[in-house]
Amino acid sequence: MSTPEETFQVLDRIPGIKTLRFEPLARHTRFGIGGPAEVFAEADRAVAFVRALELARSSGWPHVVIGGGTNLIISDEGFPGLVLRFTGKRLEADGETVTAQAGAMLQDLVDFSIGRGLRGLETLAGIPGWVGGAVYGNAGAYGHSISERVSRARIHDGAAVRDIDNAACNFRYRESVFKRSKAWIILEVTLDLTPAPREELRAAAERIVTTRNEKFPPEMKCAGSIFKNLLLAELPGAVAAQVPQEVVREGKIPAAWFLEQSGAKGLARGGVHVASYHANLVYNDGSGTARELRELIADLKARVRARFGLELEEEVQYVGFSST
Numbered sequence: 001m002s003t004p005e006e007t008f009q010v011l012d013r014i015p016g017i018k019t020l021r022f023e024p025l026a027r028h029t030r031f032g033i034g035g036p037a038e039v040f041a042e043a044d045r046a047v048a049f050v051r052a053l054e055l056a057r058s059s060g061w062p063h064v065v066i067g068g069g070t071n072l073i074i075s076d077e078g079f080p081g082l083v084l085r086f087t088g089k090r091l092e093a094d095g096e097t098v099t100a101q102a103g104a105m106l107q108d109l110v111d112f113s114i115g116r117g118l119r120g121l122e123t124l125a126g127i128p129g130w131v132g133g134a135v136y137g138n139a140g141a142y143g144h145s146i147s148e149r150v151s152r153a154r155i156h157d158g159a160a161v162r163d164i165d166n167a168a169c170n171f172r173y174r175e176s177v178f179k180r181s182k183a184w185i186i187l188e189v190t191l192d193l194t195p196a197p198r199e200e201l202r203a204a205a206e207r208i209v210t211t212r213n214e215k216f217p218p219e220m221k222c223a224g225s226i227f228k229n230l231l232l233a234e235l236p237g238a239v240a241a242q243v244p245q246e247v248v249r250e251g252k253i254p255a256a257w258f259l260e261q262s263g264a265k266g267l268a269r270g271g272v273h274v275a276s277y278h279a280n281l282v283y284n285d286g287s288g289t290a291r292e293l294r295e296l297i298a299d300l301k302a303r304v305r306a307r308f309g310l311e312l313e314e315e316v317q318y319v320g321f322s323s324t
């Protein structure tokens with residue numbers, strides 16, 4: 001294994017790569033939490049990014065690819081290796097097909113598609129983060145997920161760049177093959193959309209963004225929902241029987257309902273708080289730490305376990321902890 005200094009020097013010589021030593025990762029997460037990356041590197045050209053990725057692989061040095069940092073909890077100690085970002089933002093349309101590089105903002109992709117009178121992504125309006133992160137977590141809202149429109153993803157699979165189809169992405173609710181095969185990195189995605197009146201799509205997106213901004217004020221240091229919702233079909237009968245019919249939406253029960261019944265609203269640990277109006281929303285008041293976040297999340301899980309015998313699963317992703 002190469003030393004960090006050797007890896008840094010080789011990386012720094014790749015044309016098109018920007019590298020930083022000990023970059024505070026709090027600058028790159030919406031929570032505003034996270035210690036330094038030993039090396040932080042980004043590239044907006046796929047060729048340079050892939051070279052950096054392959055160097056990281058061959059050096060045997062720990063590395064992780066992040067996007068916009070809107071769904072991340074990064075340890076207070078930071079990351080003892082290389083944190084990589086692909087910042088390529090190209091968006092292209094060919095008839096009803098749109099191709100987006102992984103570093104494009106999801107909102108820019110939504111606006112681009114709406115601008116071309118293409119339906120399929122408008123319910124994702126207002127979800128922060130980048131396209132790669134959205135595909136990784138199969139982002140979605142209002143009954144639709146990005147997976148419904150993905151026809152192809154260009155990935156680096158740990159050995160080479162190749163294209164995979166929707167089936168190979170193995171999408172499920174907030175799940176994809178990328179969560180389980182961490183060596184698979186998304187470079188670009190192609191989406192098949194449907195023609196529709198622009199004004200109708202724009203109005204739908206604007207309504208959604210207005211509602212979202214009330215729930216998640218743009219300056220709030222958070223990750224959206226901390227936990228995944230629960231699929232009604234997968235709940236033990238005795239638990240399902242306790243859930244009022246009116247809280248079930250598209251076959252799912254919001255994790256917020258279980259959390260609320262378990263007394264989560266308004267709980268706090270140091271500088272991190274559960275919102276008083278939404279039990280699945282945890283935010284940093286500016287003084288919070290990753291340790292406090294982890295403790296509060298563990299408390300929330302323990303409460304739901306004790307009250308319902310259910311294990312909540314985080315939607316948020318961890319970086320820099322011993323298991324990651």
Ligand SMILES: Cc1cc2nc3c(=O)[nH]c(=O)nc-3n(C[C@H](O)[C@H](O)[C@H](O)COP(=O)(O)OP(=O)(O)OC[C@H]3O[C@@H](n4cnc5c(N)ncnc54)[C@H](O)[C@@H]3O)c2cc1C
Pocket residue numbers: 030064065066067068069070071072086102127128129130131132133134135136137138139140141178184185186187216222223224225317
């Ligand atoms: C206010 C707010 C509201 C939100 N609302 C929603 C919502 O309604 N629905 C929803 O689904 N999500 C929601 N989220 C969560 C988040 O915005 C999405 O999960 C988003 O898609 C994450 O993208 P990102 O670029 O920020 O990824 P990051 O947070 O940077 O990374 C998330 C994960 O993706 C991996 N990753 C990132 N890029 C790549 C890549 N190119 N290849 C492989 N792996 C990669 C990272 O390693 C990490 O594990 C919300 C978040 C916030 C802050």
